[in-house]
Amino acid sequence: MTTPTSRRFALLKAIARQRHRYSLLRAVSQTFSLAVLAVVPLTGLARVDFWGGEHRLLFHPAPFKHALGGVVIGIGAMYVVTFLSNVAAGRLFCGWGCPVGQISRFGDAVDVPGQSLLHRALQHVKGAAFSGAFILSMLAWWTDLRVLVMGNAIALGLAWGSLACGVIAAYLHGRWWRWEFCKSLCPIGLYYSFVAPARYFGVHFRNQHETCIECNGCDNVCPVNLTPRDLMKPVTDRVGVSIADAPGHNHCLECGDCIKVCEFMVGKKGLSPIPLKLGHFAGPQRITPSSPASPVDASESPLPTR
Ligand code: SF4
Numbered sequence: 001m002t003t004p005t006s007r008r009f010a011l012l013k014a015i016a017r018q019r020h021r022y023s024l025l026r027a028v029s030q031t032f033s034l035a036v037l038a039v040v041p042l043t044g045l046a047r048v049d050f051w052g053g054e055h056r057l058l059f060h061p062a063p064f065k066h067a068l069g070g071v072v073i074g075i076g077a078m079y080v081v082t083f084l085s086n087v088a089a090g091r092l093f094c095g096w097g098c099p100v101g102q103i104s105r106f107g108d109a110v111d112v113p114g115q116s117l118l119h120r121a122l123q124h125v126k127g128a129a130f131s132g133a134f135i136l137s138m139l140a141w142w143t144d145l146r147v148l149v150m151g152n153a154i155a156l157g158l159a160w161g162s163l164a165c166g167v168i169a170a171y172l173h174g175r176w177w178r179w180e181f182c183k184s185l186c187p188i189g190l191y192y193s194f195v196a197p198a199r200y201f202g203v204h205f206r207n208q209h210e211t212c213i214e215c216n217g218c219d220n221v222c223p224v225n226l227t228p229r230d231l232m233k234p235v236t237d238r239v240g241v242s243i244a245d246a247p248g249h250n251h252c253l254e255c256g257d258c259i260k261v262c263e264f265m266v267g268k269k270g271l272s273p274i275p276l277k278l279g280h281f282a283g284p285q286r287i288t289p290s291s292p293a294s295p296v297d298a299s300e301s302p303l304p305t306r
């Protein structure tokens, strides 16, 4: 029996074999995101040090209060950047820059069916390594990381204990929670949804009458259960910390998975242009689905449909 989860993983398996421009783009954006998180404390731009008291501000030793002020300003600056990106482009950061979302993606990669044991183990290692880098970057804001080697017994225990708890929590998130967190529990995501008009940039459906084969691949692959062909439709299935009845655009992570699937499905038919687009809005943002020119024959589809 096919379930929404098995349909989604069948699609993830199909697109996992693709070389796609988004893979490189995401690697760059996630590396940049982690680098910003790490560079601020590691260079001494702003960091407090609860271990050795070597607080830093603007690359120089500083009193605790000043360094803490720098840390708060650094976090505030990130808030401003993400706020502006949300106003212009919706939850783009969720799909491309959020390390927690990336950990969910590594979790998905482990569960894509049909992999060899070795390949699956490699996905585990990649997810764990990324989680470790993320938690270490967070830790670096609050302590000199040399504590992990040079601390006394108590400091070593506290530092390694914090690191281990963080990595285990991140790993467990990637194994079990994943996108449910982005969908219904992330407090930052809630705020992003609230300020995400996505008027200038986002996913939109541009030429359904010409090339949409109604395969439902975009619906099936969406990690947060949206209908990418009609993101103006109010979303009513959110629970937890989420905005009820806001349009799909507000909840869309701009992750591009629906675009990849759409390109895969439509490309197999040799049709163009691709009905779904992630980019600047030019033209109608919403077209109500109606009879397509050439609906796919379900028996021809390589993937299960809803
Ligand atoms: S609608 Fe598309 S871009 Fe938005 S969250 Fe779903 S799969 Fe990602």
Ligand code: SF4
Residues within 6 Å of the ligand: 211, 212, 213, 214, 215, 216, 217, 218, 219, 229, 258, 261, 262, 263, 265, 266, 275, 276
């Ligand atoms: S062709 Fe593209 S837009 Fe149409 S249902 Fe399939 S994936 Fe969605």
